[in-house]
Amino acid sequence: MSEPLMVFKKPSYPIIHQLSDYLERFDRISKVPICYDDLLRFSGSITVYDKNDQDTLWIRVYYNEFERMEIDLTLKKIYSLLHSDGNLEIIKFLNVDAIDYCTFGNSKPFRIKVRNILNDNYTHFYIKKADASRVYGLELEHILSPDKINFLVYNDTLIEEHIIGIPGDIFMKTLLQQCTEIEKAQIAKEFVKFNERCMIRLLGDMRAYNYVIVPTHDFDHVVYKIRAIDFDQQCFEGNFKVYRPQFFKENYPMVLLVKDKLQSSSIEQYKDEERSAMAKRIHSAENRVKRLLHIMTQDSISLDANINKLKIELYQYTNDLNFKNANSMGNIMTATFEFITRNFKNTNPFKTDF
Incomplete structure (x- = not known):
């Protein structure tokens, strides 16, 4: 087990x-x-x-x-x-x-x-x-x-x-199988982007009931988006996998969908698109982000053991010394954003493991 x-x-x-x-x-x-x-x-x-x-x-x-x-x-x-x-x-x-x-x-x-x-x-x-x-x-x-x-x-x-949408667990049980093959491929794409977004900003515990699926009708088809609705586990856990929705068993149907509908090259493309979009958002709100991260570096929002575990796992994942030298969750978050904005033009700053 x-x-x-x-x-x-x-x-x-x-x-x-x-x-x-x-x-x-x-x-x-x-x-x-x-x-x-x-x-x-x-x-x-x-x-x-x-x-x-x-x-x-x-x-x-x-x-x-x-x-x-x-x-x-x-x-x-x-x-x-x-x-x-x-x-x-x-x-x-x-x-x-x-x-x-x-x-x-x-x-x-x-x-x-x-x-x-x-x-x-x-x-x-x-x-x-x-x-x-x-x-x-x-x-x-x-x-x-x-x-x-x-x-x-x-x-x-x-x-x-209130964030409007269909809870992920209910969507997977009752509506996912009714989607067309094209819709399933689009949902798989959105899950890859959602997974990347949570990982970059260290939003943890995105089990299926902690996010919603938002369907929007666009001409002759339905577009699906995924939104987080629970923010309790922001920057607390030391296990890096907690910040990656793909590793929760409750999301296994979504992981299967990604493997079934997307080729590796497409997964890389969608991850790169999300990293680029986040890097642009960080840049456009630079002063506000810096102000918030500076406060986080002075705040205690996790345990020392979690901070030490997470920074080592991120260092092993990226080989970026800024993670190894971090001493707070605010420092880790700062290192993450700097890594993304520095490398978002690269095709693959993070590894793929879907």
Whole structure:
């Protein structure tokens, strides 16, 4: 039996004042006071089931009448900050339909469903305990991925927008086999790019339920994209394989798809395309990236044993001495970005092992 990639639960790390100053500089601090712990004071709950009557591991929570009125108003204000820059005029058109609490996972989030009463359109956002790893992950996602993401921090509380898509595990079980051969090849291409993106930015634990598949209709066909939705494991683990989705058994159907649909030359092409795109994003947001990485070098977001293990594995993988000389996860991240921007024009700075 193979050794599991992840053995211990990651601890939560506080947001240091340098990171808080950075978040305020880029409008990531909530102007509305909201505390995760306040939402924990619910007076009752019921289990939430999916359309097939399966337990979703979420519970719908209820509050006494006085607290519910105050909580609803605060949540509507948070929604307005996320989606309309704090315009309070929209509050009279909003209704908080549900507050759900997840009993599974590290962050134990609350999921808030907000509906526009004029047209019944609704959306979700999440409230979690703030963790520095997750905040770094969200910020790097916003800067370096093809997609932007909204989030806010208030003291030790984190507010995240909902990322729309089909969870990877559900997609593989129910929809993948229904895709055409051309669509499967396109999904394989996207998984190669997603795998490369996670590896470069050291985003770990991308098991199938931690990312979503996003289908978009384009003329006479469907284009599929892959987006991360969980950022807990940003720059923590020491095992390099944790940052490469291809090594999780939950992603085996995707790995088989890559081997079946793509030739080695195509895999190299798509990896090179993703490295080039990331190098351009790093360059275009150079000052912001440098500011964030400088804060990471001063922050403690992992264990010394993990840092030492990861830097040696990356040195062996790249032969770049900057990894060997790193003494923090921020240093390792800096070395990674420098390696990519220095070598992105090469055909293969990283080895292929699909």
